[in-house]
Amino acid sequence: MMHALADAVDPDQLNSADEMEERLREIGATRYHSLHPFHTLLHSGKLSKGQVQAWALNRYYYQSSIPIKDAIVISRFRDRDIRREWRHRLDDHDGSDGRDGEDGQEGGIERWLKLTDGLGLSRDLVTSTARILPITRFAVDAYVAFVRERSPLEAVASSLTELFAPGIHRQRIDGMLAHYDFIHPEIMTYFRTRLHQAPRDADFALRFVRARARTPEDRAAVCEALVFKTNVLWAQLDGLHHAYVTGQVPPGAFVPEET
Ligand SMILES: O=C(O)c1cc(C(=O)O)c2c(n1)C(=O)C(=O)c1cc(C(=O)O)[nH]c1-2
Numbered sequence: 001m002m003h004a005l006a007d008a009v010d011p012d013q014l015n016s017a018d019e020m021e022e023r024l025r026e027i028g029a030t031r032y033h034s035l036h037p038f039h040t041l042l043h044s045g046k047l048s049k050g051q052v053q054a055w056a057l058n059r060y061y062y063q064s065s066i067p068i069k070d071a072i073v074i075s076r077f078r079d080r081d082i083r084r085e086w087r088h089r090l091d092d093h094d095g096s097d098g099r100d101g102e103d104g105q106e107g108g109i110e111r112w113l114k115l116t117d118g119l120g121l122s123r124d125l126v127t128s129t130a131r132i133l134p135i136t137r138f139a140v141d142a143y144v145a146f147v148r149e150r151s152p153l154e155a156v157a158s159s160l161t162e163l164f165a166p167g168i169h170r171q172r173i174d175g176m177l178a179h180y181d182f183i184h185p186e187i188m189t190y191f192r193t194r195l196h197q198a199p200r201d202a203d204f205a206l207r208f209v210r211a212r213a214r215t216p217e218d219r220a221a222v223c224e225a226l227v228f229k230t231n232v233l234w235a236q237l238d239g240l241h242h243a244y245v246t247g248q249v250p251p252g253a254f255v256p257e258e259t
Helices: 002-008 017-031 037-043 049-075 080-094 108-118 123-128 134-149 152-179 185-212 216-246
Strands: none
Touching: 017 152, 017 185, 017 216, 037 049, 037 152, 037 216, 049 080, 049 108, 049 123, 049 134, 049 152, 049 216, 080 108, 080 185, 108 123, 108 185, 134 152, 134 216, 152 185, 152 216
8 A cells, every 4th residue: 555655756756647647547546535444334325324424424524524625726827718617616606696696505514504404413413514523624624725735736636636536426326325315315415416517627637737737746746736635535535534433522522412
């Protein structure tokens, strides 16, 4: 594993955009959070309703931080074409209010809250984020800090996990509907919408890094940004697995009511 990671970021192996893309796909195939045991449990119906609530409650912090992260990405570019391309991500998550003659659109955060409503969690509990795991906050905040502090190229590259998201979203929709009697099609709308949003966003980000990473060192930085992001996602599931499956709930965090 150590060697695989060292190869992934070795600039000598990254002499073209195609070599870089091949490495990015390898990183996804070996490190994406679809491989995490918590997801296996979630998708195969092995979790209790309380454990699914803990997942959805924690994940709200990721969802609600994504538009903050994207607003920072936008702020890193003087090129208005890139800002224009990126800004639909804010509407995708925040929705739009129908001003200027456009139809108002519900956004991803509202759709996520339909999921937490359906799981019986109060909106105040979810939106306060007060009861999430410390590791959730640390991991997500690290992602937001990364796009602020690293180069604009790395900021864009860190979104590339979305290349691998449609597979896990399909698995999740099918698996959760099949296995849990408390999950209904309406409350899975969030994931159905992402099935077409994520590929469009990932395609743009991939074309961007292919064109803008011009040296082997740039390409290594792109690969490292993706490794970093897979760690952000993995750490969140490690936290959930420890707190709600094998270990104990940290002080102050959400405790499911049932067994
Ligand atoms: O359910 C998932 O496994 C998953 C993963 C990811 C990802 O790979 O970062 C995102 C999402 N979902 C998602 O719904 C989403 O809106 C999203 C935005 C981003 C990003 O980095 O900009 N990742 C993801």
